[in-house]
Amino acid sequence: MTEPSKVIHVRNVGHEISEIDDLFLRQLQNDLLQLFQPFGVITKLVMLRAKNQALVQMQDVPSAVNALQFYGNIQPSIRYKRLALIQYQSRQSAVMARSTLQKPGYGDSGNMYAAQGSGAKTGDNYFKLLWLMPNAAAIAAAFGGGLPPGITGTNDRCTILVSNLNPDRIDEDKLFNLFSIYGNIVRIKLLRNKPDHALIQMGDGFQAELAVHFLKGAMLFEKRLEVNFSKHPNITQGADAHEYVNSNLNRFNRNAAKNYRYCCSPTKMIHLSTLPQDITEEEIVSLVEEHGTIVNSKVFEMNGKKQALVQFDNEEQATEALVCKHASTLSGSVIRISFSQLQNI
Incomplete structure (x- = not known):
C-alpha cells in the first residue's frame, strides 16, 4: 500500500457553492480551517467551487493522518453540511491535487494560512492571509x-x-x-x-x-x-x-x-525537551538549580530524542525555572520547558 500524503480532499462542502457570494465563501473557508488547524499547520486551502469540494494541505503527513483518524470517529459538519474526507493514498494523486495549488502561499508558521481567493483560476491564483481560530470539538x-x-x-x-x-x-x-x-x-x-x-x-x-x-x-x-x-x-x-x-x-x-x-496550572514538575543528545542529568540540574530546591530529576530518551523531568519543592520554584530558562540555549539547542502533570518521577 502506498503511503498517505498531507493533502486532504473534503467533499460535500456546501450546496451550490459556485453560486454563493464571497462573504459566505469566506465563512466556509474559516469553518474548514477551524476543523483542521488543531491538528497542525495548514499550508494551503483551495475551495473547488464548481464541485462543492475543497483541498486542505497540511504541513506534514502525521498532521493529516491525525485529522483523518479523529474525524473517522466524529463526523464533521460546517454550515449544517456533513462532510466526506479523503486522504490521498498515492504520491501521484497527491501531486495532481497539489497542481491546483500552484502558487505558494505567503502564510507564516501556523497561525496564518494561504487561501485561494474567490474567482481565481488555476495558474493565476491570488491569496489572502486570515487569522485562524481553534475548533472547539477538536x-x-x-x-x-x-x-x-x-x-x-x-x-x-x-x-x-x-x-x-x-x-x-x-x-x-x-x-x-x-x-x-x-x-x-x-x-x-x-x-x-x-x-x-x-x-x-x-x-x-x-x-x-x-x-x-x-x-x-x-x-x-x-x-x-x-x-x-x-x-x-x-x-x-x-x-x-x-x-x-x-x-x-x-x-x-x-x-x-x-x-x-498539556495545558494545566503550574505544577512542581517541569518537562524539558529539544535537548542536546549528549546532555547529562548533572547539566540539567546545573541549568535550573538556582531557582529552587530540586527534589528529583531524570534524563530519558523518547522516540530517539533526549528529554528530562525536574521536580522542585513547590510550584513557585518550578514556575520560576520555566519562566527564566525556557528558550535558553544549551550546547546549541534551544531548550523547551513546560509543566508536567506527573506527580513523581
Missing part, C-alpha cells in the same frame, strides 16, 4: 473528550491584563515564556504608569481563556498573579509593545491539539 478531544472544568470555550476576548507582577524581575520575554504554554502570543506590553501591570494579547479567545483559568493566582517571584480579561480588544503596535506574532518560539504553530492536552 480541542475538547485533545482534553480527553471535554473541556476542563471552568473552561467555556466561548470567550472571544484575546487580551489579558496581568497585575501584581514583580517589576524588578519581570520582563516581556519571561511573560511570553509563561503565557505561551496556553496559546500563541501576538504581543506583550508592560504598562509604564503601572510597572506591576502588563497586557498580553493571545492568538484567540480560547487561548486567552485557558491562560486566565490556569494562571489566576499563580505565584511568581514572590507575588501572587492576578490574571483577568482586559477591556482592550487588542494591543496597539508601537515601540512599547513587544511583537511575538512571528516568533518561532510560539508553541502552537505545530501539533496544536497535542499542546492543548
Whole structure:
C-alpha cells in the first residue's frame, strides 16, 4: 500500500457553492480551517467551487493522518453540511491535487494560512492571509473528550491584563515564556504608569481563556498573579509593545491539539525537551538549580530524542525555572520547558 500524503480532499462542502457570494465563501473557508488547524499547520486551502469540494494541505503527513483518524470517529459538519474526507493514498494523486495549488502561499508558521481567493483560476491564483481560530470539538478531544472544568470555550476576548507582577524581575520575554504554554502570543506590553501591570494579547479567545483559568493566582517571584480579561480588544503596535506574532518560539504553530492536552496550572514538575543528545542529568540540574530546591530529576530518551523531568519543592520554584530558562540555549539547542502533570518521577 502506498503511503498517505498531507493533502486532504473534503467533499460535500456546501450546496451550490459556485453560486454563493464571497462573504459566505469566506465563512466556509474559516469553518474548514477551524476543523483542521488543531491538528497542525495548514499550508494551503483551495475551495473547488464548481464541485462543492475543497483541498486542505497540511504541513506534514502525521498532521493529516491525525485529522483523518479523529474525524473517522466524529463526523464533521460546517454550515449544517456533513462532510466526506479523503486522504490521498498515492504520491501521484497527491501531486495532481497539489497542481491546483500552484502558487505558494505567503502564510507564516501556523497561525496564518494561504487561501485561494474567490474567482481565481488555476495558474493565476491570488491569496489572502486570515487569522485562524481553534475548533472547539477538536480541542475538547485533545482534553480527553471535554473541556476542563471552568473552561467555556466561548470567550472571544484575546487580551489579558496581568497585575501584581514583580517589576524588578519581570520582563516581556519571561511573560511570553509563561503565557505561551496556553496559546500563541501576538504581543506583550508592560504598562509604564503601572510597572506591576502588563497586557498580553493571545492568538484567540480560547487561548486567552485557558491562560486566565490556569494562571489566576499563580505565584511568581514572590507575588501572587492576578490574571483577568482586559477591556482592550487588542494591543496597539508601537515601540512599547513587544511583537511575538512571528516568533518561532510560539508553541502552537505545530501539533496544536497535542499542546492543548498539556495545558494545566503550574505544577512542581517541569518537562524539558529539544535537548542536546549528549546532555547529562548533572547539566540539567546545573541549568535550573538556582531557582529552587530540586527534589528529583531524570534524563530519558523518547522516540530517539533526549528529554528530562525536574521536580522542585513547590510550584513557585518550578514556575520560576520555566519562566527564566525556557528558550535558553544549551550546547546549541534551544531548550523547551513546560509543566508536567506527573506527580513523581
